Amino acid sequence: MLKKKGLEQMADKQFKTLDDFLGTHFIYTYDNGWEYEWYAKNDHTVDYRIHGGMVAGRWVTNQEADIVMLAPGLYKISWTEPTGTDVALDFLPNEKKMHGTIFFPKWVQDHPEITVTYQNDHIDLMEESREKYETYPKLVVPEMAKITYMGDAGQNNDDVINKAPYAGMPDDIRAGKFYDANYKRLKK
Numbered sequence: 001m002l003k004k005k006g007l008e009q010m011a012d013k014q015f016k017t018l019d020d021f022l023g024t025h026f027i028y029t030y031d032n033g034w035e036y037e038w039y040a041k042n043d044h045t046v047d048y049r050i051h052g053g054m055v056a057g058r059w060v061t062n063q064e065a066d067i068v069m070l071a072p073g074l075y076k077i078s079w080t081e082p083t084g085t086d087v088a089l090d091f092l093p094n095e096k097k098m099h100g101t102i103f104f105p106k107w108v109q110d111h112p113e114i115t116v117t118y119q120n121d122h123i124d125l126m127e128e129s130r131e132k133y134e135t136y137p138k139l140v141v142p143e144m145a146k147i148t149y150m151g152d153a154g155q156n157n158d159d160v161i162n163k164a165p166y167a168g169m170p171d172d173i174r175a176g177k178f179y180d181a182n183y184k185r186l187k188k
């Protein structure tokens with residue numbers, strides 16, 4: 001039988017504990033059309049890539065975050081970024097849904113292109129920009145999202161998010177063309 005992938009492979013999994021959630025890799029589309037990919041790397045670290053929306057093309061690894069389980073199968077993640085952007089996410093993986101609120105400082109709305117990069121190589125530029133440009137009024141974006149992919153990547157897997165986003169990447173991941181059976185990235 002063919003190996004099941006993504007949502008199909010995870011369809012039977014019931015998330016109950018924090019450990020069930022850590023190491024999970026998600027792709028989801030917010031109701032405003034913005035598509036994000038996000039990985040619970042361990043109990044205090046997240047990685048992500050942005051495929052659609054105001055800052056599509058941006059990607060980040062090893063962002064420090066607070067990750068808690070509010071109730072069985074309900075997870076809350078919060079962090080603040082070097083750009084001054086604050087993020088609060090609530091995942092309901094058993095329902096294939098999540099909710100995200102992004103609090104953008106005004107400068108990111110005015111100059112999104114500065115943030116569209118692999119942020120880890122440009123931390124100084126983010127910190128300079130947040131001082132140089134305006135913070136207020138902030139742009140608050142609260143949205144529900146539908147989860148279109150879930151993968152059990154395991155914790156501390158540096159292969160999950162280690163390449164810049166490209167058009168069609170989410171489709172390749174969903175089609176099982178991006179990682180091997182051990183969740184290592186297939187090099188093309």
Ligand SMILES: C=Cc1ccc(O)cc1
Pocket residue numbers: 036038048085087089100102
């Ligand atoms: C700004 C980062 C960010 C990462 C994931 C997400 O769902 C929303 C925002």
